[in-house]
Amino acid sequence: DTAVSQTPKYLVTQMGNDKSIKCEQNLGHDTMYWYKQDSKKFLKIMFSYNNKELIINETVPNRFSPKSPDKAHLNLHINSLELGDSAVYFCASSQGSDNSDTQYFGPGTRLTVL
Amino acid sequence: GNSVTQMEGPVTLSEEAFLTINCTYTATGYPSLFWYVQYPGEGLQLLLKATKADDKGSNKGFEATYRKETTSFHLEKGSVQVSDSAVYFCALTAGGSYIPTFGRGTSLIVHP
DSSP, rough: OEEEEEEOSEEEEEEEEEEEEEEESOOOSSSEEHHHHOOOOEEEEEEETTEEEEEEEEEETTEEEEEEEEEEEEEEEESSSSGGGGEEEEEEEEEOOOOOOEEEEEOOEEEEEE | EEEEEEEESSSSEEEOOEEEEEEEESSOOOEEEEEEEOOOOOEEEEEEEEOOOOOOEETTTEEEEEBBBTTTTOEEEEOOOOOGGGGEEEEETTTTOOOOEEOOOEEEEEEE
């Protein structure tokens, strides 16, 4: 059973297109996240949701919009894709209870914008 | 604010060599400290953690001790294997928050 799953695993698209990445967790966690990892493996948090409510929105262009239909899902929609959006995007989840929380990561979605 | 500093990679070792990856931190209060590992083509996964000073986290032959006096959480393994080749991330949570601060990652390459 996959704890945190993402689809698709690979996404190749043209500049200017709109695309979505889906994420689901079956761990019963209250908190979900989106991270962006660049080509040098630097990991940057983008968003965090707790019980379907946005609690962190780092400096991210407003072309990126997260949507949480329920506690188990956090989707990422990206409008007007740009070359600089090419990266690996990771969804993660955690209990959201205290600072000994462990993050559980999905397998990643490699986005390539041409 | 909180920050994590890791040694730059890549770290290149021969199989069975001793590994140390340095990690130091700055944080308010009493942080929890973590090491995550990312194998090629996969997401990060927890390797070990320690939640208070002098605690030692250990897993799969890796160890790290929470040193409050030196604000460090160095990762060690006595004898690395080719299968340990991965990127290792040091991280912390602090101040009652469960949102982690990650280091920049250290790539480890182990040759047969």
